[in-house]
Amino acid sequence: MARRAVEAALAGGADYADARVVVLRHQSLSARNGDLDSLVDSEQAGLGIRALHGSSWGFYAVAELGNAAARRAGERAAEIARASAMVSGPKMPLADVPVVTDRYETPHQEDPFSISTGEKADLVVGVTDLLRETEGVALARAGVTFWDTEKWFVSSQGHEIFQHLVESGCGMSAMAVGEDETQIRSYPQSFGQFETGGYEVVRRWDMPSAAPRIAEEAVALLRADPCPSGEMDLILEGSQLALQIHESVGHAIELDRILGWEAAFAGTSFLELPNLGSFRYGSDLMNVTADATLPGALGTFGYDDEGTPAQRVDIVREGVWVGVLSGRDSAALAGVNPGGMVRADGYNRLPMVRMTNVGLLPGSGSLEEIIADTRRGVLMSTNRSWSIDDKRLNFQFGCEIAWEIVDGRKGRMLKNPTYTGITPRFWASLDRVAGEEEWVHWGTPNCGKGQPMQVAHTGHSAAPARFRNVRVGVRA
Amino acid sequence: MNPQEIADRVVDLVAGRAEAHVNVLTGPSALTRFANSFIHQNVAEEQLEVSLTVAVDGRVATRSGSRIDALEELVESALEAARLRPVDPEWPGVAPPEPIADFGRYDPETASAEPARRAEIVRDFVQAAPQLRAAGYCSTSADRLGFANTAGHRGEVGRTVAILDGIHQTDASAGKAHRASARIADLDGSDAGAEAARLATGSADPADLEPGRYQVVLAPECVATVAVFLAAYGFNARAHIEDRSFVRLGSRQFDPAFSMWDDPEGGLGFPVDVEGTPKRRVVFVDRGVSTSLAHDRRTAGLLGADSTGHAVPGGAQFGAFPTDLVVGPGDRSVEELVGSMERGLLVTEFNYCRVVEPKSLVVTGLTRNGTFLVEDGRVVGAVSNLRFTQSFVEGLAEGAVLGVGSVCRFADSELGPTLVRAPAMRLASWNFTGGARG
Numbered sequence: 001m002a003r004r005a006v007e008a009a010l011a012g013g014a015d016y017a018d019a020r021v022v023v024l025r026h027q028s029l030s031a032r033n034g035d036l037d038s039l040v041d042s043e044q045a046g047l048g049i050r051a052l053h054g055s056s057w058g059f060y061a062v063a064e065l066g067n068a069a070a071r072r073a074g075e076r077a078a079e080i081a082r083a084s085a086m087v088s089g090p091k092m093p094l095a096d097v098p099v100v101t102d103r104y105e106t107p108h109q110e111d112p113f114s115i116s117t118g119e120k121a122d123l124v125v126g127v128t129d130l131l132r133e134t135e136g137v138a139l140a141r142a143g144v145t146f147w148d149t150e151k152w153f154v155s156s157q158g159h160e161i162f163q164h165l166v167e168s169g170c171g172m173s174a175m176a177v178g179e180d181e182t183q184i185r186s187y188p189q190s191f192g193q194f195e196t197g198g199y200e201v202v203r204r205w206d207m208p209s210a211a212p213r214i215a216e217e218a219v220a221l222l223r224a225d226p227c228p229s230g231e232m233d234l235i236l237e238g239s240q241l242a243l244q245i246h247e248s249v250g251h252a253i254e255l256d257r258i259l260g261w262e263a264a265f266a267g268t269s270f271l272e273l274p275n276l277g278s279f280r281y282g283s284d285l286m287n288v289t290a291d292a293t294l295p296g297a298l299g300t301f302g303y304d305d306e307g308t309p310a311q312r313v314d315i316v317r318e319g320v321w322v323g324v325l326s327g328r329d330s331a332a333l334a335g336v337n338p339g340g341m342v343r344a345d346g347y348n349r350l351p352m353v354r355m356t357n358v359g360l361l362p363g364s365g366s367l368e369e370i371i372a373d374t375r376r377g378v379l380m381s382t383n384r385s386w387s388i389d390d391k392r393l394n395f396q397f398g399c400e401i402a403w404e405i406v407d408g409r410k411g412r413m414l415k416n417p418t419y420t421g422i423t424p425r426f427w428a429s430l431d432r433v434a435g436e437e438e439w440v441h442w443g444t445p446n447c448g449k450g451q452p453m454q455v456a457h458t459g460h461s462a463a464p465a466r467f468r469n470v471r472v473g474v475r476a
Numbered sequence: 477m478n479p480q481e482i483a484d485r486v487v488d489l490v491a492g493r494a495e496a497h498v499n500v501l502t503g504p505s506a507l508t509r510f511a512n513s514f515i516h517q518n519v520a521e522e523q524l525e526v527s528l529t530v531a532v533d534g535r536v537a538t539r540s541g542s543r544i545d546a547l548e549e550l551v552e553s554a555l556e557a558a559r560l561r562p563v564d565p566e567w568p569g570v571a572p573p574e575p576i577a578d579f580g581r582y583d584p585e586t587a588s589a590e591p592a593r594r595a596e597i598v599r600d601f602v603q604a605a606p607q608l609r610a611a612g613y614c615s616t617s618a619d620r621l622g623f624a625n626t627a628g629h630r631g632e633v634g635r636t637v638a639i640l641d642g643i644h645q646t647d648a649s650a651g652k653a654h655r656a657s658a659r660i661a662d663l664d665g666s667d668a669g670a671e672a673a674r675l676a677t678g679s680a681d682p683a684d685l686e687p688g689r690y691q692v693v694l695a696p697e698c699v700a701t702v703a704v705f706l707a708a709y710g711f712n713a714r715a716h717i718e719d720r721s722f723v724r725l726g727s728r729q730f731d732p733a734f735s736m737w738d739d740p741e742g743g744l745g746f747p748v749d750v751e752g753t754p755k756r757r758v759v760f761v762d763r764g765v766s767t768s769l770a771h772d773r774r775t776a777g778l779l780g781a782d783s784t785g786h787a788v789p790g791g792a793q794f795g796a797f798p799t800d801l802v803v804g805p806g807d808r809s810v811e812e813l814v815g816s817m818e819r820g821l822l823v824t825e826f827n828y829c830r831v832v833e834p835k836s837l838v839v840t841g842l843t844r845n846g847t848f849l850v851e852d853g854r855v856v857g858a859v860s861n862l863r864f865t866q867s868f869v870e871g872l873a874e875g876a877v878l879g880v881g882s883v884c885r886f887a888d889s890e891l892g893p894t895l896v897r898a899p900a901m902r903l904a905s906w907n908f909t910g911g912a913r914g
Contacts, residue, residue, distance in 0.1 A: 030793055038792045039561050041553065042540040048521075055514055058591075061521035063542040080506075080518045083591035087599045089514030117560040125562065139718050177719045182835045261511045263650070264611035264643045267827075348521045385830040387863075389842045394863055394910060396840050398832045416833065418840075420863070422914045451613050452507055452519070453892075474909050476838040476865050 002154035004067045005049040005074035010156055012078025014051035014058075016094060018155035019074070020305060021047045021065070022347035025113065030143035031124040033132060038143075039117065046347035051077040052329075055092050056084030061348035093332035097308045097340075099158045104302025106166040107295065108198030112146035115199050120144050124172075127207045131174045134215035136222070142172035143192065144202055145445070147457075151305075151347075159307035167298065167457060168201040169194030169445060172211065174218040183221035183415060185214045185400055189239035190383045194443035194457065196300045217401060220413055227402050227417035229473030233377030234419055235370055235466045240399055241360065242442035242460035243383045248423040249281075249288055250358040250458065252392035253315055253323070255330040257353075266449050267390025270423065271321065273334055279321040282427025285363055288316035290325055292340060292356035297459035298443030299358075301343075305351035308340035315358065319428075325353050345454035352450050357441065359461025363433030367464040370432045372408040378472055379403045379410065380417045396420040396474060419472045426467060434463035478502075479622025480632040482544065486528055487624045489551040494530040494558065497570045497625035499750055501525045503634075504587070507615040508594040510642070513602050518591060523619070527750075527789070530554045531570075534563040566792075568773035570625040571752035571783075576633060579741055586636035586660040587618030597640055597665040601653075604669025605644045608676055612642025616660055621746055629752050636660075637744050639893050640668055643845060644676040649858065651675020652825055652845040654697065656886035656894050658744060675824060675846040679858035684912050685849065687862060691820030691878070692906040693813045693850070696887035700896035701826045701841075702868050703736060703801050704889045709834050710869070711760040711768070713775035714795025722837055722869050723766050729869060731877035732764040735804035738786070743800025744886070744894040748785065755785035758798065764874060770796040803898040806880025813879045813902040815853040821862075821906070822848040822855060829890045832865065840865045840909075841890075863910035871903055878902040 002019035009017035023045045030038045047070055048061040058081025062069045124142040131140035147167040154160055171192020175184045186192075187210045195201045236244060256262055257269045271279065281288075292310035294300050301310055306328050315323040326334065327342035330353060344351040371379065385398035402417035403410045439461055447456040477485065479500035486498040506520035527540040528550060537558035541550050594614040602610045616638045624630035638660040643650045652675065653668035694702075708715075715721040722729070740747055740755035748754055751773050758768050771779070772787030775795060786796035814822055821843075829841030842863050848855045870876070881900035889896050 032793070035565055036562050037564070037566070038790075039537045039557055040539070041537070041557060043546075043550075044542045046542055055516065057517050057519075059517070059519040061519075063522060063524035063544075065543070065545075076520065080520055080591045083595050084508070084515035084518045086592065086595040087510060087513075087515045087602055089512060089516070092516075117557055121561050139720075175718075175720075177835070180836055181833060182720055259512075260609065260611065261516055263511055263609075263645060264613070264641065264652075348523075350517055350519050352517075385832045385840065387828045387830045387840045387842065389861055389863075390827055390844055394842065394861070394912070394914065396863060396865070396910065398840075418832065418865075420910055420914065425914065451509055451615075452505075471914065474840075474865050476832070476836075476867050476870070476907055 001047060001065065001067055001070045002152055005047060005070040006154055006156050008071040008074025009049055009051040009078045012075050013082060014053055014078045016052040016156050017049060019047060019049040020347060021152045023150045024346060025148040028143060028145040029120050029124055031128045032141050033139065034125060034129050036121050036125055044346055047073055048347040049073050049077045050350055051081045052092060053081035054085055055089040056081050057350060059350040092329050094328045095332040095338040097328060097338055101160040103162045105164040106196045108166045110199035112168050112199040113148055127172050127211055130208055130211035131172065131215045134219055136176050136219035137174045137215050138177040139175040142207060144170045153307050155307055161303050161307055163302050165301060166198055167194060167196050168198055169443065170202045170205055170207060172207050174215040176218045176222050178222045183218055185218040186382055187214045189442060191446060194298050194445045195296050195441065196298060197296055221401060221415045224413040224415040227378060227414040227473045229475065231469045231471055233374050233466060233468050234470040234472060235374065235377060235379040235464060237381035237464050238438065238440050238462045239442050240380055240383050241462040241465055243386055245358060245360055245460045245462060246444055246458065247386060247388045248392055248395055250355040253325050254353045255324045255326040255334055259330055259333060265451050270391040270393045277322055280319055281316045281321045281424055282319045283430045284318045285430050285433050286316050286319045286427050287361040288358065289313065289361060290315050290356050290358045294357045294441055297357040297441035298457045299356040299459035304340040304342045305344050306342045308338050311340050313339045325355060327353050343456060345456060349454045354456040355458040357459035357461060360433065362436040362439040362463045364435045367434050367438060370434060370464060370466050371405055371410055374405045374466065375407060377405040378414065378417060379405055393423050418474045419470050420474050421470055429468040429470065430465060431468055432466040439463040479620050482526060483622040483624035486526065486547055486551060487626060489548055490530065490626065494532045494555055495570050495626050496528060496530045497752055498528045498623065500622040501619060503618045503620045505617040507613050508591060508598055509613045510598050511611040513610045515595060515598060526550060528554050530558050531567050532558040534567050535559060535561050536564040536567050537561060566774045566778065568777040570627045571629050571773065572627050573629040574754055576631045576754050577747045579747055581636065581658040582634035583636045583659045586616050586638050589616040589660050593660065597663050600665025601642050601669035604666050605673030608644040608646060608673055610642060610644050615639045623752050625752055633746050633748055635746055637894060638663055640665060641888060641893065642668060642672055644672040646676055646680040649676050649679040649682060650845045651679065654888045656744065679846045679848065682858040682860045685859040687908045687911050689905045689907050691817050691904060693817060693822045693900060693902045695824045695900050696885055696898040697825040698823050699803050699898040699901050700887035700889035701829055703803050703896045703898060704891045705837060705839060705868055707798050707801060709831060709837055711770055712795040712797065713769040713771045713779065716769055717775060717778055720834055722835055725766055727766055728764045728874060729766050730761055730764040730872045731874050733806060733877040733880050734761060734872050735763055736761040737802050738798035738800050739802045740800045745799040749787040750789055751787040753783045753785040753787065758784045770798045772796040799895055801896040805882050805884040805899040807882050808879045810881055810900045813881060813900055814850055816879060817850045817853060817902065820850050822850055826890065837868045838865065839868055860912040862908045864907055865909040866907045871906060876904045878904055
């Protein structure tokens with residue numbers, strides 16, 4: 001069927017075409033205060049084809065699975081691409097990639113869709129019951145989410161690739177409500193933790209065991225002192241650092257942003273291509289890779305949606321910017337190797353540059369040792385708010401909880417912690433990164449980009465780290 | 477089959493074994509995207525989504541799919557999932573039959589718009605300032621929603637939406653223009669391109685400004701973002717029930733110059749929500765006083781109220797959301813709002829706004845696409861983008877609204893286009909907490 005679509009696009013005048021047939025199953029269950037408040041299953045199936053003509057991609061998607069619909073889609077994709085010639089630019093080149101016939105499947109132990117709905121419901125409802133055992137918890141939530149994706153990829157250059165991807169995740173939160181405030185604690189991180197893998201992911205994160213601590217911290221936050229304002233050392237727990245990497249590194253290194261393709265919506269980047277290989281992004285301890293081969297990480301796959309093999313690419317090496325996230329078109333324009341980082345949100349969206357697993361490589365030591373080595377500062381954990389400008393320079397994050405650090409000891413709990421900074425200055429202040437023992441492949445299941453909007457699943461490996469002299473405690 | 481027929485077919489397949497409500501969305505959707513002054517991504521799809529909610533003795537499950545050839549499987553799997561879950565104590569039942577208004581917002585010309593028509597509009601936008609770099613999109617969609625439920629409520633409604641949203645850029649600045657309508661004929665690429673170009677060239681040499689509190693004139697895009705956050709975090713009955721909302725019904729929480737309501741008849745949304753309830757006009761803020769909440773059937777049941785027709789997908793968790801908001805216009809031109817400001821900022825658009833604290837609705841975000849310093853009632857120059865950290869409720873508090881623009885138009889918002897019609901607004905104080913240097 002995908003081949004029929006590609007043939008029709010070529011017959012319609014396309015210089016190049018590729019097609020994906022995707023069958024995506026999704027299930028989510030969520031509980032609130034002892035009741036299952038949502039059980040949603042969906043199955044999306046269809047074909048999407050893109051055709052390159054001159055300077056533009058034309059894309060067309062149909063929800064029908066059949067050769068006639070596929071041919072119609074191919075013809076329409078080519079027609080749409082041709083119409084773009086009314087407002088055309090330079091011819092879009094495509095970088096060469098190996099033409100392969102292959103299969104890939106996410107390694108997993110337990111098919112999450114084979115676990116009974118009843119068992120999943122009991123888990124999330126039971127977790128909210130556990131959270132509410134702590135007096136003062138007003139709103140207890142828990143949920144699990146699973147995706148099972150089968151996709152067939154065919155290109156006019158001869159690619160034929162089948163992939164079966166399995167992703168699983170879970171999360172819970174406890175909220176305490178005060179007179180004019182709410183306080184929340186989440187586990188494993190805000191919005192939950194997501195990985196490639198099966199139901200074993202949910203079992204491993206063991207929400208019931210963490211529930212009492214999370215609930216107690218949420219209630220205690222109502223009585224905690226506010227985070228002080230000023231410049232001080234900042235220690236970030238791993239999941240918050242993961243989001244910091246996502247926002248201030250991952251998006252900034254997207255080649256489509258650097259080339260201006262996202263200027264009107266997601267924005268551009270402070271990075272400029274002539275500085276690739278020389279720009280100092282951060283301190284010598286900053287080593288960042290984009291690695292789509294990491295076992296278990298959320299941004300792991302066999303091939304991207306252009307048929308380019310998953311790979312590991314150096315992004316920042318000892319503080320120097322050396323790599324980008326790219327696809328075949330953007331890589332050819334920029335003169336870099338295509339990184340296999342183009343993915344689409346379902347059959348009905350045009351593939352675009354997306355993060356894979358963009359992570360900070362571990363250093364040495366432990367969070368405990370970093371705290372012991374800090375004279376005055378704050379330790380912040382679990383994201384609560386995030387905002388960054390359209391060039392990925394000026395950011396501000398809020399966390400759910402913090403602790404004061406004085407003379408190497410973790411002291412009083414602090415509420416409403418925030419910090420702000422300018423990306424390269426912030427990363428230049430990185431002076432400690434914990435070791436591999438505390439390095440976790442955090443997953444972000446809600447990365448929005450593109451028009452029409454697409455949501456991508458990305459991974460960000462991180463261990464706790466320390467930054468010097470950061471502005472904390474921004475207030476309204 | 478048309479969407480109504482598909483919906484009827486699904487209800488037939490349920491065959492009395494459960495309460496059921498089904499929505500079927502079909503129709504073409506297309507978006508022509510441009511950057512660096514040429515079209516680079518041009519997409520279209522034939523939409524098809526079937527979403528079925530069933531309740532078997534109060535046990536509720538929702539299943540959706542895109543396969544018209546697998547409707548029986550969709551129904552059986554939804555019933556099976558429902559039987560396996562606990563009773564939902566909040567299940568309100570399906571909506572009773574009620575007449576659904578037809579607002580006449582289905583424009584055949586928009587529904588049949590070809591890529592060449594969108595490309596013409598893009599061309600006009602780009603050519604309005606060929607010396608600048610243009611980026612943005614022109615989209616058209618023609619949605620048909622068919623619905624049916626086991627209470628005998630059924631119907632089909634349609635709408636078309638056409639949007640032009642674009643920026644022109646210099647090396648150091650950008651300016652934006654936004655247009656939305658049910659009719660593609662209303663989109664004037666040349667006019668929008670000229671507006672964006674004026675803003676871009678006017679802010680081409682921005683200076684850094686010290687953060688601090690400033691008076692502001694907020695353009696409609698900024699006001700639209702304030703409105704959607706007030707609605708989602710405040711006037712959402714679910715948030716109110718859970719004590720997460722700032723709203724105190726009957727209290728004067730805002731300036732008398734501020735009113736906000738939902739007006740389905742004048743908006744671009746469907747006249748019916750995802751539960752089949754007709755959308756009703758609801759006044760959330762009447763001259764500064766918080767008056768009403770947005771309900772779906774669940775929250776209405778919990779509070780003994782009627783659904784206002786604002787159920788959205790995912791609403792069981794997040795609550796109701798109004799999709800045709802209006803911020804009440806005033807009687808001033810933008811020039812008058814600026815002209816009455818001794819010193820302050822004219823802000824074109826907010827960007828990347830996120831809630832720092834939901835109950836007090838403290839939000840952080842940035843300015844974008846044109847920020848200007850005003851002194852003695854005149855724009856004296858452009859300034860670099862600034863970060864703010866501001867309670868949206870306090871920003872509109874009694875005494876804080878110094879003037880409201882007379883032109884109320886569809887404005888893009890942080891949560892997307894077509895949701896809000898808003899005017900410009902002059903506010904007494906806005907807390908800017910960071911600038912280009914941090």
